[in-house]
Amino acid sequence: MDDLYRDLIIDHYQHPNHRGSLADGVSANEANLMCGDTLKIMVKMENGKITDAKFEGGGCAISIAAVDMLLDYVKGKRLSDVQKMSGTEIEKMLGVELTPSRKKCAYLGLEVIKKIGL
Numbered sequence: 001m002d003d004l005y006r007d008l009i010i011d012h013y014q015h016p017n018h019r020g021s022l023a024d025g026v027s028a029n030e031a032n033l034m035c036g037d038t039l040k041i042m043v044k045m046e047n048g049k050i051t052d053a054k055f056e057g058g059g060c061a062i063s064i065a066a067v068d069m070l071l072d073y074v075k076g077k078r079l080s081d082v083q084k085m086s087g088t089e090i091e092k093m094l095g096v097e098l099t100p101s102r103k104k105c106a107y108l109g110l111e112v113i114k115k116i117g118l
Contacts, residue, residue: 009094012065017072020054028115029057032108034101037063041071041112043079050074050082053113060105062094067109069093074113083114 022042029040037059044052053071058064070090074082087107091098098106 006096009061009065009096012068013061016055016064016068018054018068019056021056022052022054025052025054026116028112030108030112030115032059032063032104034104035060035063037105037108039063039067039108039112041067041109041116043074043113043116045079048078048080050077050079055109059108062098062102063105063108066090066094066106067112070109070113079117083117085110085114 022044025042025044027040027042029038031038037057039055039057039059041053041055043050053074055067055071070093073093087103087110090106090110091103094106
């Protein structure tokens with residue numbers, strides 16, 4: 001793994017920008033039972049666009065870094081566009097190639113946000 005990407009993942013894991021809660025948003029949650037990662041994502045929307053997003057929960061460095069990067073990305077986007085995203089886009093954000101078991105960790109945030117509004 002390239003050191004730049006490793007440092008980026010560790011930074012998002014240790015200092016996530018979006019950890020917290022939103023009192024008046026919509027939310028969804030999910031768990032990865034294989035490794036114990038749990039996430040709840042809350043979003044505020046206006047005119048179909050995400051204006052704010054937070055997460056609660058815990059997990060491994062890949063899981064937390066991926067959800068934090070995802071929430072950076074989704075602000076200002078339409079929820080309908082976010083729901084069309086694939087895991088490949090998450091891997092591009094992380095900048096690393098993942099094993100199948102690590103993909104489940106990295107994709108958990110995307111799975112959760114796709115459940116919002118359904």
